[in-house]
Amino acid sequence: MTCSEVERVLPEFLDRAPDDSFPDAVHQAEFETHVKSCLACADLVADLKLISSAARQMVESEEPAPRVWVRIAAELRAEGIIRDPVPTPARPALVPTAPRRRWSAVWLAPVAAALLAAGAYVVSHKPAAQVVTQQVSPVQVSPVQVAPVQVAPLQEATPGGAASPVTGANVVTPAPETAHAQRSEARNSSVRPNQTKPANPEVAAAHAVAPSPSVEDQQFLSVVSTLAPSVRATYESQLQAVNADIRETQAYVNRNPRDADARQHLMDAYQEKALLYQIAMDRIQ
Amino acid sequence: MASLLKANLRQADRQTAVVTLVLATCLASAAFAETKAETRKEYRFTVGRNAIISVDTQFGAISVKPGSADEVVVVATLKSNNVEVDQEQTGNRVEIASHLLEGADQQAGRVDYELLIPPDATLNLHSSSGPLLAEHLQGDLTLEGADAVVNIRNVQNCHVHVRTMGGPITLTDVANGHIEVASISGDVRMKSVTGTLVQVVSGRGKIFYDGDFGSGGDYRFTTHTGDIEAIVPADVSADFRAHSVIGRVRHDFPLQPQHSRFPVEAGRSFLGTSGKASSKVVLRSFSGKIRLKQR
Numbered sequence: 001m002t003c004s005e006v007e008r009v010l011p012e013f014l015d016r017a018p019d020d021s022f023p024d025a026v027h028q029a030e031f032e033t034h035v036k037s038c039l040a041c042a043d044l045v046a047d048l049k050l051i052s053s054a055a056r057q058m059v060e061s062e063e064p065a066p067r068v069w070v071r072i073a074a075e076l077r078a079e080g081i082i083r084d085p086v087p088t089p090a091r092p093a094l095v096p097t098a099p100r101r102r103w104s105a106v107w108l109a110p111v112a113a114a115l116l117a118a119g120a121y122v123v124s125h126k127p128a129a130q131v132v133t134q135q136v137s138p139v140q141v142s143p144v145q146v147a148p149v150q151v152a153p154l155q156e157a158t159p160g161g162a163a164s165p166v167t168g169a170n171v172v173t174p175a176p177e178t179a180h181a182q183r184s185e186a187r188n189s190s191v192r193p194n195q196t197k198p199a200n201p202e203v204a205a206a207h208a209v210a211p212s213p214s215v216e217d218q219q220f221l222s223v224v225s226t227l228a229p230s231v232r233a234t235y236e237s238q239l240q241a242v243n244a245d246i247r248e249t250q251a252y253v254n255r256n257p258r259d260a261d262a263r264q265h266l267m268d269a270y271q272e273k274a275l276l277y278q279i280a281m282d283r284i285q
Numbered sequence: 286m287a288s289l290l291k292a293n294l295r296q297a298d299r300q301t302a303v304v305t306l307v308l309a310t311c312l313a314s315a316a317f318a319e320t321k322a323e324t325r326k327e328y329r330f331t332v333g334r335n336a337i338i339s340v341d342t343q344f345g346a347i348s349v350k351p352g353s354a355d356e357v358v359v360v361a362t363l364k365s366n367n368v369e370v371d372q373e374q375t376g377n378r379v380e381i382a383s384h385l386l387e388g389a390d391q392q393a394g395r396v397d398y399e400l401l402i403p404p405d406a407t408l409n410l411h412s413s414s415g416p417l418l419a420e421h422l423q424g425d426l427t428l429e430g431a432d433a434v435v436n437i438r439n440v441q442n443c444h445v446h447v448r449t450m451g452g453p454i455t456l457t458d459v460a461n462g463h464i465e466v467a468s469i470s471g472d473v474r475m476k477s478v479t480g481t482l483v484q485v486v487s488g489r490g491k492i493f494y495d496g497d498f499g500s501g502g503d504y505r506f507t508t509h510t511g512d513i514e515a516i517v518p519a520d521v522s523a524d525f526r527a528h529s530v531i532g533r534v535r536h537d538f539p540l541q542p543q544h545s546r547f548p549v550e551a552g553r554s555f556l557g558t559s560g561k562a563s564s565k566v567v568l569r570s571f572s573g574k575i576r577l578k579q580r
Contacts (some may be wrong), residue, residue, distance in 0.1 A: 201566070231413060231431060234432060235450075238451065238469050241470060254569075261569070262530050264569075265509065265530060265569070272469055275467055279429065282429065283343075
């Protein structure tokens, strides 16, 4: 038997009573022969025998007095090792407290349904968003003015080098390729809300958020409302249409100031507005 | 149990019948009352040559046809007692107007007029709702309405002035006229309309012309967004000029090219002559389409 085998069977040797023998007689003889011949294993067996006998002879000692535990606890608290728990205030019991049960996820469904219903109610009864009209910088021209005010006069270079304004009689329409290029540029651009160049910027300008009515328009609608309230809606819609046409044409003229035909259309648009005013005034007088 | 059920059903049927009878009686009474409130009035005025007749009504139709040469007959149908007819004659001038009383609305304030006037009388019609009809006349016509449908048929040798906001305008068989039509958004349709000047402007409405642009006249059709379409016979004789700033322009038959100081941009304008160029036709639009077709 080797030292490792001795260590393996050593617990069996120690657990049995002194007078008991090994279950296996052959192993016992080999065990005893090796222990006698091996000093290390002999010392190991002797130490373990001593411990085992002392453990059997150990007498249960008495528990320490309670004051010992109190003193130990005080010393630990003084050192901050242990802290007393903070007492929570007692909640008033509105309902008889029932034995605490495990929280169930089943109640999530009706709660979620109630929240969804409440959200749907709020959304469906949300007041209509107020349309915010922007103050657009283009000048609101009174209908009595037939000449567009934002059209810059043409500048023609004189032989002396200084520019002089050109009168309307000398207006020449732009070169076809220039006009075509301008219109092609306006026409061929794709229409996307996030692009800066819509396909038709004039139409986009007309359909953009309508600016607030001019003072004249407001006065006009106010008079119509007072004297002929039943037709106010009709006049207002027509006025909006005419103003949209004016904006559209004005935007085009701003981009193409040399286009005489466009300027004529702008004048026609203002005349439309004047016509609207005339029809209304004739009717409500 | 069954007999009780039958009794209940019979009682329900009786109740239903009674309710239905009461409702029908009420409706009949209301209709009768309404009919009863409708009033028909006739006015006669003796006039001389070149009479001037004006009819002004906020709500109601006006129909004018030729009558005798020295008399104006006006038949007014008042829809309720909330409106009355004011009529006045000063020499050769006759003025008829609807006077709305308190409580009059578009229904109650409606007055329909039917007139028989001398064929050469000058006629002025105003109605917000319309419709307005004038036919077989030879005097100057001025028709104005907000949303009124305007219809002018078989008039000649006269000035025709029409203005509407949104009401459509139809001119049929108007010969040798001086025509000025303006509408903000109403469509204008012309069939066999000729004259020394035919000027039609519509902001958003369409202009449709079916004729020969005859009489050696000056024809000017202008829209802002509305389309312009002209259908002409093969023997049309006119100078054509068409231009749309943004819209498309086309002609479906060949035109003889014409020298002009204005540049012609294919697809945006055309300039040419057909026949002997007796008349001048100018078709202009800001963004509408212009099309010249041959019948």
